[in-house]
Amino acid sequence: MKTFSSLITILFATLIATSSFAQSPATSPAGASAPSAAQPVTATGQPNPQEMMKQMSEMSKLNENHKLLSSLDGNWTFTIKMWMNPDPNAPAQESKGTATRKTVMGGRYVMMDVTGKMQMPGPDGKPKDMQFKGMGLEGYDNVKKKFVASWVDNMGTGIEFSEGAYDPATKSFTYTMEMEPLPGMKSQVREVIKIADNNHMMLDWYENHGGQEKKTMEIAYTRKK
Numbered sequence: 434m435k436t437f438s439s440l441i442t443i444l445f446a447t448l449i450a451t452s453s454f455a456q457s458p459a460t461s462p463a464g465a466s467a468p469s470a471a472q473p474v475t476a477t478g479q480p481n482p483q484e485m486m487k488q489m490s491e492m493s494k495l496n497e498n499h500k501l502l503s504s505l506d507g508n509w510t511f512t513i514k515m516w517m518n519p520d521p522n523a524p525a526q527e528s529k530g531t532a533t534r535k536t537v538m539g540g541r542y543v544m545m546d547v548t549g550k551m552q553m554p555g556p557d558g559k560p561k562d563m564q565f566k567g568m569g570l571e572g573y574d575n576v577k578k579k580f581v582a583s584w585v586d587n588m589g590t591g592i593e594f595s596e597g598a599y600d601p602a603t604k605s606f607t608y609t610m611e612m613e614p615l616p617g618m619k620s621q622v623r624e625v626i627k628i629a630d631n632n633h634m635m636l637d638w639y640e641n642h643g644g645q646e647k648k649t650m651e652i653a654y655t656r657k658k
Contacts, residue, residue, distance in 0.1 A: 502571055504631075506535055510529065582597070
């Protein structure tokens, strides 16, 4: 609470200083008239403090996009298929898990906790089941006018960031991002999440290597009843 109070104090002190600096005759352009409170910028080109606070308040408001994400809150089970073998005829790896989605920060974001199993090469090179844990954070950025998301898991140390849009006609989100699982091994990713109904959704994951896009994963989610 003390840190938050200090942050608010600094913010208002900065706004007051900006306002005083803007109204100083020594720094105003010659012949320029004093700006009114309704103007978005001061005579020095600095943002008007009152307008800044108004815009910040508007940008913090919730809208239908935030409600859309919150509508997917709840407990889910999923089946995941992955095509990791370079042989196109090789069967997909399949596993199952659970996911919990929960709205946080007064409806502004949704957190998702994922638990499952994944086959990974062991010390002897043979595949073995490993516990998989992941956590996602999703939201709608009113400034960018885009859906935004981040992801972390226990299979790496990086944080994935993605941006996307929602198509109401197909009831699907489409996110794009860049991945670098190994040094210099970058790939463009397209992630499509289609909401079939209130209790089912499907995630399709596409990776682009050398200009060729290939589906490497799909996840079928079912809401627990």
